[in-house]
Amino acid sequence: MLLQVVDSTNTPISGLYATGNNVSGMSVAAYVNIEGTGLGxxxxxxxxxxxxxxxxxxxxxxxxxVVRFKA
Known part of the structure:
Protein backbone atom coordinates (compact mmCIF):
# COMPACT_ATOMS: atom_id res chain seq x y z
CA MET A 1 0.00 0.00 0.00
CA LEU A 2 1.03 3.57 -0.52
CA LEU A 3 3.18 5.11 2.25
CA GLN A 4 3.25 1.90 4.29
CA VAL A 5 6.36 1.45 6.44
CA VAL A 6 8.60 -1.55 5.70
CA ASP A 7 11.01 -3.41 7.98
CA SER A 8 14.69 -4.17 7.34
CA THR A 9 13.73 -7.01 4.98
CA ASN A 10 11.49 -4.68 2.95
CA THR A 11 8.34 -6.38 4.28
CA PRO A 12 5.40 -4.00 4.91
CA ILE A 13 4.47 -3.52 8.57
CA SER A 14 0.71 -3.97 8.76
CA GLY A 15 -1.15 -0.84 9.82
CA LEU A 16 1.92 1.43 10.03
CA TYR A 17 2.17 4.41 7.69
CA ALA A 18 4.61 7.32 7.37
CA THR A 19 4.04 10.78 5.92
CA GLY A 20 5.80 14.06 5.19
CA ASN A 21 9.56 14.24 5.58
CA ASN A 22 9.51 10.82 7.30
CA VAL A 23 9.17 9.16 3.90
CA SER A 24 12.02 11.08 2.26
CA GLY A 25 9.78 12.83 -0.21
CA MET A 26 11.07 15.88 -2.01
CA SER A 27 13.82 16.40 0.58
CA VAL A 28 15.56 13.08 0.06
CA ALA A 29 18.96 14.49 -0.98
CA ALA A 30 19.08 17.57 1.21
CA TYR A 31 16.57 19.31 3.42
CA VAL A 32 15.38 22.49 1.75
CA ASN A 33 15.37 25.25 4.35
CA ILE A 34 12.57 27.34 2.87
CA GLU A 35 9.49 27.65 5.04
CA GLY A 36 6.46 25.90 3.62
CA THR A 37 8.38 23.92 1.02
CA GLY A 38 7.42 20.53 2.42
CA LEU A 39 3.90 21.52 3.46
CA GLY A 40 2.25 20.42 0.23
CA VAL A 66 -14.36 -4.86 27.35
CA VAL A 67 -15.98 -5.94 30.60
CA ARG A 68 -15.40 -3.46 33.39
CA PHE A 69 -15.62 -4.53 37.01
CA LYS A 70 -16.55 -2.20 39.83
CA ALA A 71 -14.08 -2.06 42.69
Whole structure:
Protein backbone atom coordinates (compact mmCIF):
# COMPACT_ATOMS: atom_id res chain seq x y z
CA MET A 1 0.00 0.00 0.00
CA LEU A 2 1.03 3.57 -0.52
CA LEU A 3 3.18 5.11 2.25
CA GLN A 4 3.25 1.90 4.29
CA VAL A 5 6.36 1.45 6.44
CA VAL A 6 8.60 -1.55 5.70
CA ASP A 7 11.01 -3.41 7.98
CA SER A 8 14.69 -4.17 7.34
CA THR A 9 13.73 -7.01 4.98
CA ASN A 10 11.49 -4.68 2.95
CA THR A 11 8.34 -6.38 4.28
CA PRO A 12 5.40 -4.00 4.91
CA ILE A 13 4.47 -3.52 8.57
CA SER A 14 0.71 -3.97 8.76
CA GLY A 15 -1.15 -0.84 9.82
CA LEU A 16 1.92 1.43 10.03
CA TYR A 17 2.17 4.41 7.69
CA ALA A 18 4.61 7.32 7.37
CA THR A 19 4.04 10.78 5.92
CA GLY A 20 5.80 14.06 5.19
CA ASN A 21 9.56 14.24 5.58
CA ASN A 22 9.51 10.82 7.30
CA VAL A 23 9.17 9.16 3.90
CA SER A 24 12.02 11.08 2.26
CA GLY A 25 9.78 12.83 -0.21
CA MET A 26 11.07 15.88 -2.01
CA SER A 27 13.82 16.40 0.58
CA VAL A 28 15.56 13.08 0.06
CA ALA A 29 18.96 14.49 -0.98
CA ALA A 30 19.08 17.57 1.21
CA TYR A 31 16.57 19.31 3.42
CA VAL A 32 15.38 22.49 1.75
CA ASN A 33 15.37 25.25 4.35
CA ILE A 34 12.57 27.34 2.87
CA GLU A 35 9.49 27.65 5.04
CA GLY A 36 6.46 25.90 3.62
CA THR A 37 8.38 23.92 1.02
CA GLY A 38 7.42 20.53 2.42
CA LEU A 39 3.90 21.52 3.46
CA GLY A 40 2.25 20.42 0.23
CA UNK A 41 3.87 16.99 0.37
CA UNK A 42 3.06 16.65 4.08
CA UNK A 43 -0.62 17.40 3.47
CA UNK A 44 -0.87 15.19 0.39
CA UNK A 45 0.99 12.24 1.89
CA UNK A 46 -1.04 12.56 5.10
CA UNK A 47 -4.29 12.41 3.17
CA UNK A 48 -3.13 9.40 1.14
CA UNK A 49 -1.85 7.53 4.19
CA UNK A 50 -5.11 8.26 6.03
CA UNK A 51 -7.18 6.96 3.12
CA UNK A 52 -5.05 3.80 2.91
CA UNK A 53 -5.22 3.25 6.67
CA UNK A 54 -9.01 3.66 6.61
CA UNK A 55 -9.30 1.17 3.75
CA UNK A 56 -7.01 -1.32 5.51
CA UNK A 57 -8.95 -1.01 8.77
CA UNK A 58 -12.05 -2.47 7.12
CA UNK A 59 -10.34 -5.86 7.03
CA UNK A 60 -9.54 -5.86 10.78
CA UNK A 61 -11.61 -7.89 13.21
CA UNK A 62 -13.52 -5.87 15.80
CA UNK A 63 -12.00 -5.76 19.26
CA UNK A 64 -13.67 -7.92 21.91
CA UNK A 65 -16.07 -6.18 24.24
CA VAL A 66 -14.36 -4.86 27.35
CA VAL A 67 -15.98 -5.94 30.60
CA ARG A 68 -15.40 -3.46 33.39
CA PHE A 69 -15.62 -4.53 37.01
CA LYS A 70 -16.55 -2.20 39.83
CA ALA A 71 -14.08 -2.06 42.69
Missing amino acids: FALTSGRLAGANAAAASKSFRPLPK
